[in-house]
Amino acid sequence: MNSLKELGEFGLIDVLKQDTINDHSSVVVGIGDDAAVLLPTPKQLQLLTTDMLVESVHFDLTTTTPWQLGYKAIAVNLSDIAAMGGAPRHAVVSVALPHSTPPDLVVNLYKGMKEICHEFCVNIVGGDTVSSPHGLVINVAVTGEVEPANLVRRSGAQPGDVVVVTGNLGSSAAGLELLTAGQWEDYDFAWPLVTAHLTPRPQVKLGQLVAAAGATSMDDISDGIASEANEIASASQVGIRLYAGQIPLAAELKEAAAKLGKTPLDYALYGGEDFQLVFTMEPGKYAALLAANPELPVTKVGEVVDAGEGVTLVDQAGQVQTLKARGYNHFRQED
Ligand SMILES: Nc1ncnc2c1ncn2[C@@H]1O[C@H](COP(=O)(O)OP(=O)(O)OP(=O)(O)O)[C@@H](O)[C@H]1O
Ligand SMILES: Cc1ncc(C[n+]2csc(CCOP(=O)(O)O)c2C)c(N)n1
Ligand SMILES: [Mg+2]
Ligand SMILES: [Mg+2]
Ligand SMILES: [Mg+2]
Known part of the structure; x- marks a missing residue:
């Protein structure tokens, strides 16, 4: 051949x-x-x-x-x-x-x-x-x-729901930067990030589980959580408030970000290609899901609010800012 x-x-x-x-x-x-x-x-x-x-x-x-x-x-x-x-x-x-x-x-x-x-x-x-x-x-x-x-669309989020993500965010984008920069083999922290980028595991089991548990909306994180949160908010005609301090970050991402001169949150919000899931759920159902599955790799990152509030990020100091859909876009370099 x-x-x-x-x-x-x-x-x-x-x-x-x-x-x-x-x-x-x-x-x-x-x-x-x-x-x-x-x-x-x-x-x-x-x-x-x-x-x-x-x-x-x-x-x-x-x-x-x-x-x-x-x-x-x-x-x-x-x-x-x-x-x-x-x-x-x-x-x-x-x-x-x-x-x-x-x-x-x-x-x-x-x-x-x-x-x-x-x-x-x-x-x-x-x-x-x-x-x-x-x-x-x-x-x-x-x-x-x-x-x-069990079908979950992007359009069912309701004010009062919790916003939850699976796994960690930002690893893939940091992995891509390490791959592009070269010599990533020199760093102990690089392997899980590079792996997250090259061979992401789709969250099929978790998707089915949270769907059966009553998720009201769901999206996979291909372009970055900032982009997907805006997609859910717009499809559901609601607002979303995310808390920066609650976004789950791999320990290796924090090390890599320090090395690459960025904040881990930049990768997590805007990086994309994590292929984790973001979903919304009524708080009582989320509590029941966690009670039945205490080891589930999920993290509450925010709340669904009224449409008038828009999509916002609350930083560690409690300051609120608009969270723009500044994820990966094939034709536009957003600010
Ligand atoms: N060229 C196209 N023709 C018809 N429908 C399209 C085309 N491109 C995208 N779509 C549709 O637009 C919607 C949004 O597509 P998009 O690619 O953003 O979603 P996604 O696959 O979840 O995201 P990503 O591509 O980042 O993984 C989907 O319903 C998709 O089927
Ligand atoms: C060589 C190289 N350069 C840049 C990137 C980053 N990248 C490309 S597409 C995409 C978002 C999802 O794409 P889509 O919306 O098409 O599903 C991202 C973050 C990469 N993976 N490889
Ligand atoms: Mg998708
Ligand atoms: Mg896709
Ligand atoms: Mg697509």
């Missing part, structure tokens, strides 16, 4: 299609026909989402292995299914490959995808393979299922 030219489009697909089905019971036809044929679970709502990763915009092949890229391409999509309270089921994967791409790179890309698909019982049931004149592009679309009663 020396080059894509020798292998050809169809030779490559033949290699890639091995070990792509993890739940045979829901796939009638997988890779190999004009369309996949799937058996949905009766009475479940179908979810469908897609996210694309573009070389130099979302990843740099000098700091990301093909395996890690494959893992992340699926993870970012599973994260959107998690944010609806659903279980992921099937994926289609499209790749645009420069002519010079070594076939091994594509095989390793698929190994990373197959690993996370196996972990979350997702089937790769199709895709598309094309050539690209400039850089590698990978687009994934994923289906999921959710019981109608």
Whole structure:
């Protein structure tokens, strides 16, 4: 397998299609026909989402292995299914490959995808393979299922609800900066941050759990909590008040931020790509959720308030400032 030219489009697909089905019971036809044929679970709502990763915009092949890229391409999509309270089921994967791409790179890309698909019982049931004149592009679309009663949208937050996040925030953005700066291997604190950036774990189990526990709105944190809080506030027609001192930060992020000359909060609020979840819930239900699951990796970071208050951040000194949606934006560099 020396080059894509020798292998050809169809030779490559033949290699890639091995070990792509993890739940045979829901796939009638997988890779190999004009369309996949799937058996949905009766009475479940179908979810469908897609996210694309573009070389130099979302990843740099000098700091990301093909395996890690494959893992992340699926993870970012599973994260959107998690944010609806659903279980992921099937994926289609499209790749645009420069002519010079070594076939091994594509095989390793698929190994990373197959690993996370196996972990979350997702089937790769199709895709598309094309050539690209400039850089590698990978687009994934994923289906999921959710019981109608457990569906969580961005639009259900109510004044009085608590605002809660899973995991820690800001690690991924700091990891990206360490990767870009190079020589991150010299620092003990770098590994968990770099890992958070390269191979984020989608919070599928937690998403389903908090959905069943009565979350009123939910979003995954792809562009930064400042951006997602504004999205929930606008979809729900409410205000949101976040407390800077309550945002969960990894100990390693604090060390890295000191080294990189920024505050950890900058990464946490605006960094993006954490792929944690932010959700809102009536306080009594949140207390019951914590009582039943004392070890749950969740942190209350704020409250839902009336729309008139807008989206604000209360700093450690009690000062209130407007929290702008200053997360990652592909076309705009916000202030
Ligand atoms: N080119 C497009 N055509 C149609 N719908 C789109 C397009 N781009 C985005 N959308 C839709 O707009 C909404 C917001 O998309 P967005 O990509 O911001 O959400 P997300 O996937 O949760 O975030 P991220 O891409 O940062 O992970 C979604 O409903 C998405 O399906
Ligand atoms: C090489 C390189 N440069 C910059 C970034 C940062 N970055 C790219 S997209 C994005 C937000 C989510 O994207 P989307 O809204 O498309 O899902 C972020 C924070 C990166 N990961 N790699
Ligand atoms: Mg998207
Ligand atoms: Mg999302
Ligand atoms: Mg997304």
